[in-house]
Amino acid sequence: MTETLKGRVIRQISGYYDIAVGDQVYRTRGRGQLRQSKLRPVVGDWVAFTPTADGHSDGSMTQVLPRQNALVRPPVANVDAAILVVAAVEPDFSLNLLDRFLVYLEGKQIHASIYLTKTDLATPAQLAQITTWLAGYAEIGYASFHSEPPFAPATMAAVQATFADKLTIFTGQTGAGKSTLLNHLVPGLTQATGAISKALNRGKHTTRTTELFMANGGLVADTPGFSSLSLLDVELTELRDRFPEFVAVAGQCKFRGCQHVAEPACAVKAAVAAGTIMPSRYENYLQFRSELAGKRPVYRKQ
Ligand SMILES: Nc1nc2c(ncn2[C@@H]2O[C@H](COP(=O)(O)OP(=O)(O)OP(=O)(O)O)[C@@H](O)[C@H]2O)c(=O)[nH]1
Numbered sequence: 001m002t003e004t005l006k007g008r009v010i011r012q013i014s015g016y017y018d019i020a021v022g023d024q025v026y027r028t029r030g031r032g033q034l035r036q037s038k039l040r041p042v043v044g045d046w047v048a049f050t051p052t053a054d055g056h057s058d059g060s061m062t063q064v065l066p067r068q069n070a071l072v073r074p075p076v077a078n079v080d081a082a083i084l085v086v087a088a089v090e091p092d093f094s095l096n097l098l099d100r101f102l103v104y105l106e107g108k109q110i111h112a113s114i115y116l117t118k119t120d121l122a123t124p125a126q127l128a129q130i131t132t133w134l135a136g137y138a139e140i141g142y143a144s145f146h147s148e149p150p151f152a153p154a155t156m157a158a159v160q161a162t163f164a165d166k167l168t169i170f171t172g173q174t175g176a177g178k179s180t181l182l183n184h185l186v187p188g189l190t191q192a193t194g195a196i197s198k199a200l201n202r203g204k205h206t207t208r209t210t211e212l213f214m215a216n217g218g219l220v221a222d223t224p225g226f227s228s229l230s231l232l233d234v235e236l237t238e239l240r241d242r243f244p245e246f247v248a249v250a251g252q253c254k255f256r257g258c259q260h261v262a263e264p265a266c267a268v269k270a271a272v273a274a275g276t277i278m279p280s281r282y283e284n285y286l287q288f289r290s291e292l293a294g295k296r297p298v299y300r301k302q
């Protein structure tokens with residue numbers, strides 16, 4: 001009788017699931033009752049499985065354990081942390097897009113850190129403006145990193161130090177520099193990816209999805225394919241809860257259900273007027289609200 005082990009799906013490829021238990025990786029297939037259950041395993045899932053006697057090939061996965069959270073595009077479960085990669089220029093820095101990503105991640109109970117790329121391409125004036133903004137985000141609780149010149153060892157070490165015992169995703173706009181940054185943070189990552197694809201590609205069609213990499217005692221994932229259109233996945237009345245600095249003062253609003261829009265004696269509006277909440281955050285809140293109000297309730301049917 002083989003024992004049942006618990007591990008974490010780090011890669012899904014051509015019908016196989018690679019499961020990490022510490023540093024050891026087991027290749028498994030989903031089995032009977034798992035196939036019947038509706039819950040399909042994704043990377044990041046904690047699962048139960050029985051390895052074969054040699055421990056390395058064709059074990060069977062029997063159970064997907066409950067998830068703490070799950071991203072849909074791309075599918076990743078049990079995400080602890082996110083590094084939101086934003087470029088200073090090319091593509092242009094956008095507070096609106098930054099807030100959109102943060103709102104999305106807050107919905108998954110993920111408080112992101114921000115990494116500013118392409119500092120070498122920005123003018124000193126642009127950099128000064130952006131770092132002032134980022135100081136405002138740090139006060140909300142969104143720490144940020146940036147490096148001049150790019151990828152300085154001290155900055156890389158500071159980011160790597162956040163990885164331990166966590167699953168961290170790298171997300172952000174296409175072209176912001178996620179993959180480039182990850183290659184600096186996880187040396188050998190490109191080669192490892194190539195080696196895995198080659199080992200599995202026995203002349204058959206190979207499907208690859210997001211993959212988790214072991215780094216500094218944790219797991220990291222690149223997440224390509226995020227579209228800004230899909231980021232506002234929230235009910236209109238719940239949007240306010242995704243702005244931590246609003247939540248922090250909302251207890252002082254006169255009305256319990258205050259949406260911080262037209263209500264009198266609103267502590268959020270008072271804080272914006274006093275300069276303790278960034279005006280751009282409040283403006284983006286209002287803009288997201290009007291976008292959500294204009295949406296047809298396609299998700300509310302069931
Ligand atoms: N000058 C400069 N170029 C950079 C920097 N970071 C990334 N790039 C370049 O920006 C381009 C896009 O970088 P990627 O790492 O592919 O961006 P990505 O976010 O992974 O993009 P997607 O895979 O499309 O989501 C590449 O040509 C990189 O070489 C930087 O700090 N400075």
Ligand SMILES: [Zn+2]
Pocket residue numbers: 250253254258259260261263265266267268269
């Ligand atoms: Zn209010």
